[in-house]
Amino acid sequence: MKFKKSLNEHILSLALVTLVMLAVMIIVRTADTRRERQNFDEIETYLKMNFVDFDDPFEKALLKETLNIFEPGNKTRNDSLLAQVDRYRRDQFLKNVSRAGKGTGLSGQKMVELIRMYFKFILAYLITLVLTYYAVQTLAVNRFIHTKQNRQSYLAELIRYIRHHPFLWQGKAVMRYLAGAANLLGKATVKGIGYFIAFSPAYVIAYSFRTEFNTDSLLFMILLGVISNGLLINYANRFYTFLVSESRKGYVETAVVKNLHSSYDTGRKDGISYRAVLSWKKWFPGHVFEHIFINARYQYLTTIKEQASFLITGLIIIEMALNIQGHLCYELLQNILYRHFDVVIVILLGLFYIVKLTELGADYLMHRESQKFENIAID
Amino acid sequence: MSSTIIARFKEFYQQKDYLWALIWGAGILMIWGWDLLYLNEPARRQIEEGFFNTFIIAFMVIVFSALLSWGVTLALYFLEDKIKNIPYSGLNFILNLIRSVPQIIGILLGYLLITYLMATGSLSDTFSTIILTAFVISLFVFLELVDLMRERIAYFKKSDFFNAMRVCGIPEPRIINRDILWKNSWVHLFNKMISIFGITVFLLCSIDFIVSVGLTTDVSTVNFPVTLGSLLAKIDSKQDILAIGNTIGNIGYISNIFFKHLQGITIAFVIVFSLLSIYKISNGFARRYHL
Numbered sequence: 150m151k152f153k154k155s156l157n158e159h160i161l162s163l164a165l166v167t168l169v170m171l172a173v174m175i176i177v178r179t180a181d182t183r184r185e186r187q188n189f190d191e192i193e194t195y196l197k198m199n200f201v202d203f204d205d206p207f208e209k210a211l212l213k214e215t216l217n218i219f220e221p222g223n224k225t226r227n228d229s230l231l232a233q234v235d236r237y238r239r240d241q242f243l244k245n246v247s248r249a250g251k252g253t254g255l256s257g258q259k260m261v262e263l264i265r266m267y268f269k270f271i272l273a274y275l276i277t278l279v280l281t282y283y284a285v286q287t288l289a290v291n292r293f294i295h296t297k298q299n300r301q302s303y304l305a306e307l308i309r310y311i312r313h314h315p316f317l318w319q320g321k322a323v324m325r326y327l328a329g330a331a332n333l334l335g336k337a338t339v340k341g342i343g344y345f346i347a348f349s350p351a352y353v354i355a356y357s358f359r360t361e362f363n364t365d366s367l368l369f370m371i372l373l374g375v376i377s378n379g380l381l382i383n384y385a386n387r388f389y390t391f392l393v394s395e396s397r398k399g400y401v402e403t404a405v406v407k408n409l410h411s412s413y414d415t416g417r418k419d420g421i422s423y424r425a426v427l428s429w430k431k432w433f434p435g436h437v438f439e440h441i442f443i444n445a446r447y448q449y450l451t452t453i454k455e456q457a458s459f460l461i462t463g464l465i466i467i468e469m470a471l472n473i474q475g476h477l478c479y480e481l482l483q484n485i486l487y488r489h490f491d492v493v494i495v496i497l498l499g500l501f502y503i504v505k506l507t508e509l510g511a512d513y514l515m516h517r518e519s520q521k522f523e524n525i526a527i528d
Numbered sequence: 529m530s531s532t533i534i535a536r537f538k539e540f541y542q543q544k545d546y547l548w549a550l551i552w553g554a555g556i557l558m559i560w561g562w563d564l565l566y567l568n569e570p571a572r573r574q575i576e577e578g579f580f581n582t583f584i585i586a587f588m589v590i591v592f593s594a595l596l597s598w599g600v601t602l603a604l605y606f607l608e609d610k611i612k613n614i615p616y617s618g619l620n621f622i623l624n625l626i627r628s629v630p631q632i633i634g635i636l637l638g639y640l641l642i643t644y645l646m647a648t649g650s651l652s653d654t655f656s657t658i659i660l661t662a663f664v665i666s667l668f669v670f671l672e673l674v675d676l677m678r679e680r681i682a683y684f685k686k687s688d689f690f691n692a693m694r695v696c697g698i699p700e701p702r703i704i705n706r707d708i709l710w711k712n713s714w715v716h717l718f719n720k721m722i723s724i725f726g727i728t729v730f731l732l733c734s735i736d737f738i739v740s741v742g743l744t745t746d747v748s749t750v751n752f753p754v755t756l757g758s759l760l761a762k763i764d765s766k767q768d769i770l771a772i773g774n775t776i777g778n779i780g781y782i783s784n785i786f787f788k789h790l791q792g793i794t795i796a797f798v799i800v801f802s803l804l805s806i807y808k809i810s811n812g813f814a815r816r817y818h819l
Contacts, residue, residue, distance in 0.1 A: 162625055305541075348803040350734055353760070353796045357772040379730065379803055386811065462632040462731075469632075469738045482738070485640065497633065504628045 152516035159509050163502070170498045177490045185240075192234050203238060255491040263492070266477040267499050273367055274464055274503065277374035278457060283429060284381055285456075286449075289388035290426050290442065293396075297413035303337035344382070351377040351463060352470035370467055370476075378463040384456050391445035401437055410436040447522065450515045457507040461500065544812025552805035559794055567790045575794055578759045581658065585755070586728040588662035589669065590721050596666060597673035598709070604674075605681060605704060623671060631668040631727075635735050638664030646751055654753050661753070665731060669724050676720050680713040715817045719810060726806035733757035733799050760795045768792025 189196075195212075202208045209231065216227040301309070310333060316326055346354060351373040375381060395401070405411045414420035425433055433439040468478035477496060484492040541547060556579075563572045600623070607616035626634070642660055645651035651660065681704060684690050693703050709717070736757030752758060759765055768789035775782045785793055813819075 158621070158624065162621065162628065166625065344804055345800055348807065349796075349800045350730060350737075352734070352737055353769060353800065356766055356769040358776075359770055359773060379726075379807065382807065386807075390814075458627070458630060461630045465630055465632050466734045466738065470734065470741060472741065485636075500630060500633060501628060504630060508628065 152512060155512045156509065159505055159512075163505050166501055167498065170494050174491050174494045177494070181490075188233065188237055192230060192237060195230065195234055196237070203234060255489070255495060259492065260495075263477070263480070263495060263499075266475065266480060269367065270464070270468075270477040270499075271503065273371055273374065274461060277371050277460060277464065278507075280371070280375045281381060281384070281456065281460060282453075284375060285384045285388050286431060286446070287427060288381065288385035289392060290431065292385070292389050293392045294413050294415065294421055294426065296393075298415075303333050303340060307333040307337060346376060347382045348379045349377055350470075351467040353377075355467070355471050370464070370473070373467050374460060374464050378459075378466070380456070380459055380463055384452065387452055388445060388449050391448045392441060395441045395444045395448075401441060404437045404440060413438070447518050450511065450518060453511040453514070454508050457511070458504055461504060461507075465500070543816065545809045545816055546812070548805050548808035548812055552802065552809070555801050555805070556798065559797060562786075563790060563794055566787055567794065571791045574754060574759060575756075575791070575798075578754045578756045578795070579798060581753045582729060582732060582755045582757075585658055585662045585665070585732055585753075586725050588659065589666045589728040590725055592663050592666035593670035593673055593724055594717075594721065596670040597677055600670075600674050601677040601681070601709075602701075602704070604678065623674065626668065627671055629668070631731060632735060632738075634668040635665055635731060636738070638667070639735060639739055642752075657751075658753050661732075665728055669727055669731070672724060673717065673720055676716060677709060677713070680716060681708055684708045684712065716819060719813050719817075719819055722806060722810040722813060726803055726810065729799070729802055729806070733760070737761045756795050756799050760792065760799070765792035765795055769796055 195201075198212075201212055213227060213231055216230070217224055220227065300306075307330060310329060314326060314329070317323065354373060354377050355369070410419040412420040415423055419436075421433055421436060421438060425431060431442060433442065465478045465481075467473075468476040469482050473479050477499070481493060481496045484490075484496070560576075563575065567575075600619070604616065604619060607619065639661075642651065642657065642664065645660075646657070651657055684707075690703060690708075693707065694700065698707075733756050736752070736755045737760055739752070740758040740761035760769075768785075769792045771781070771785055771789040772793075775785060
């Protein structure tokens, strides 16, 4: 029932936005044509004067003087007419320039190009979404296990190591001591760099590596989408919070009393193996964490919509900021620049559809899971 | 004596929000001191201006978001409760529509409006531009606060707390505003505001970078308030960032990064370090109050 309501709402908003956007597109196109025609009508007589070279400032000044002599009372109007001629010629020039590039307005060929770019964008988006879905859960589970093992940060471990291990000036002992400290310091540094990369906006990472390899490929875009913009860390943190809050609930203790495994040691048979943590379909049979994980994942589904929307924002930023030619959002930026608002509207509509369909998918997933949990027959 | 210091340090170390606020402040001061020594004055002044503008806008976004979300939450609450008809559904529909627009696209369209207002001369001074920019961004980030406020109200409405207060004759608006949202939710709301602050810094830098890279014909970037994003888009900053890649192939070049490429490196560092610190502060705050 709830899903049907949300389905109706999504369909209504899709229909409404499509209608509004199409109406705006028609208005924009009509207004553009009318304005162009009106501008041309007003200055047509002057543009047809083949003997005047409008590129020559002297001839332009001469025309102005002549106009002022013929119509002495209309000096301001004459000035504005000449300014209009300049503007019209500049617009025509820009139009030609944009045509020389790929910047024509909406046409059949343009639509084909846009559709190709659109599917490329969808492909990148879907792959990134799936990868982040996996990575978010893996990182969060790994962090949760570390917390349960009472492991501290590498830096804290290093401080403890220095405080509790006496430094001995004896051949191998010195080496062992330094190796232990260097190991922890190295791990802390790698983690720190990892954090910096995870929080870097995609364009900072891309420009950093632009001299080393091609950053314009689809593969690099997907990689950036996954690791940058803080997406992974933020949503992994959210999943981790769900895991922690689930682990505090009463059923966990009941399950432990009923002899479900509860050790978080990765080396023990009744613990949790890294293989299970890293596997695509996470499964921890006989362990209390299985239930914690399933319940946390159910809550995480509610944030999928938000994550997907943020992911799309990230991909748009990547395509726009890196000026990756032949990509949908670069095309969007170019068409805003050339004022081809019909193309802009089509692209915006396409992006809106992606978000809406993702929301619909997330709602359906949530609905299906809810029915599983609440033991209701799927309608 | 030393054990007391260690105990105090340990105590401070446990309070991650304060610790990271301190680390952020110290990091920013350190890089500013370094720039004072090695970066030319005009570039340094621009970075300072960009830094302050970015954080002023982010702060304003928080204020606008708080006001907008408070108003919208109350409107939704009372419309849902009292009328149950078109206004409630309409408002909900509009909010869902805003939610479905990718934030960066919404803000980009807002920037087009600001550009238009600048071109027509309706928007001439920097302060008005800053306020309008903050308002545009807040329109696309405030919904997270609305969701949280509605969640808090729903949570308390389910408990006896709400009905008990109603029975005592306390008016509903007072329970919602004072007792639920103000007294019992400020920690949650404050934590959300910290994360919105981080999102705003990220979105602002990104949109300014994009706009500066390829969206200015009628209005020059000079007219927009300088932010860290627009500074990063400058060609010399980009070259500085490219230098990081150079060091991968030529490790001996690394020393130049801290002296010759300071402008771009400083801006990139401030952005990334601030985002990381804000995340850590928000996490620490959540842990302190067991959110």
